[in-house]
Amino acid sequence: MGSTLRGVPGQTSVVAGQGFDSLLEHLSPKRREIMRPVLEQPREYVLLTLRGLSRRLRLDPSSMVRIVRGMGFESYAAFRQYLHELSIVAATPLEVMQADSGDSNLPTHLRASLGQDLKNLQLLRQSTDLPRIVRLAGRLYRARRILILGGDMATSLVHFLEWNLTILGLPVSSAVSPGSVVHRVRTLGRSDVVVAITFRRGLRQTVEGLQAARARGAYCVGISDTYLSPLHRFAHECFHASIQSPSFPGSYVAPMALLNLIIVATANYRRSRTLALLKAADGEQRRGFRWFSDHR
Numbered sequence: 001m002g003s004t005l006r007g008v009p010g011q012t013s014v015v016a017g018q019g020f021d022s023l024l025e026h027l028s029p030k031r032r033e034i035m036r037p038v039l040e041q042p043r044e045y046v047l048l049t050l051r052g053l054s055r056r057l058r059l060d061p062s063s064m065v066r067i068v069r070g071m072g073f074e075s076y077a078a079f080r081q082y083l084h085e086l087s088i089v090a091a092t093p094l095e096v097m098q099a100d101s102g103d104s105n106l107p108t109h110l111r112a113s114l115g116q117d118l119k120n121l122q123l124l125r126q127s128t129d130l131p132r133i134v135r136l137a138g139r140l141y142r143a144r145r146i147l148i149l150g151g152d153m154a155t156s157l158v159h160f161l162e163w164n165l166t167i168l169g170l171p172v173s174s175a176v177s178p179g180s181v182v183h184r185v186r187t188l189g190r191s192d193v194v195v196a197i198t199f200r201r202g203l204r205q206t207v208e209g210l211q212a213a214r215a216r217g218a219y220c221v222g223i224s225d226t227y228l229s230p231l232h233r234f235a236h237e238c239f240h241a242s243i244q245s246p247s248f249p250g251s252y253v254a255p256m257a258l259l260n261l262i263i264v265a266t267a268n269y270r271r272s273r274t275l276a277l278l279k280a281a282d283g284e285q286r287r288g289f290r291w292f293s294d295h296r
Helices: 020-024 029-040 050-057 061-070 076-090 093-099 106-127 130-142 152-167 178-185 204-215 253-269 271-287
Strands: 146-149 172-175 193-197 219-224 237-240
Touching: 020 029, 029 050, 029 061, 050 061, 061 076, 106 253, 130 237, 130 253, 146 152, 146 178, 146 204, 152 172, 152 193, 152 253, 152 271, 172 178, 178 204, 193 204, 204 219, 219 253, 253 271
Parallel strands: 146 172, 146 193, 193 219, 219 237
Antiparallel strands: none
């Protein structure tokens, strides 16, 4: 996970997390200006064949292939797959809703949503490198501190992961606002682990927080939905879970499943320790004041 562009092996090492300028820098000034609109508005070009894009840009196909290879892609198919990913990453909530068929039959929308969630989970199952998650669990136990970064809609994922790692007795905290990110990252060091969660283009506070953590020597882990995420520039490793959905907010079903894998791995990495912690908390779980009871 995070090492291969779907259907195009080997491309991630070339373009992972890179911005437009990085892809264009090896082209001549004239070719940069030709290709810049394609990268800035990928939805307008993503469905075009090699000949179709060549005609659109007033180039011959052989020149188009040379430009694509100059940007670091092995083939036009790899470049087209990149445009597909880019069109998803760059899509605004409005564009996501407008891309829908507009069918007024609400059950049709609901079935489409469930179907896409199942596809996202299947993709996660196929692409997940389980030994990497096990190694991450071991790293979490060795960390002096664990900091989870996120914000906006990803705040719910941050709190979910933080809560469960707290139950496991790990030294975890979170930062979900710009100010808290700045102050918590400032004290990090080489013995710490940072997990940053953000999707699509990436929330600024989360990406810049991970960048600052990397500069301070912390081990950095990114959780995103694409190899195009800017988290790739600063993370030591990234895990991917698709949020693709027919609705404007995106779906966090697959990211939640990924967090569940991390929690299961961490809980069982030192299983006897986990059981001891849960045993100590068992009385409160059965009879604590937090729980509703008809017998009070």
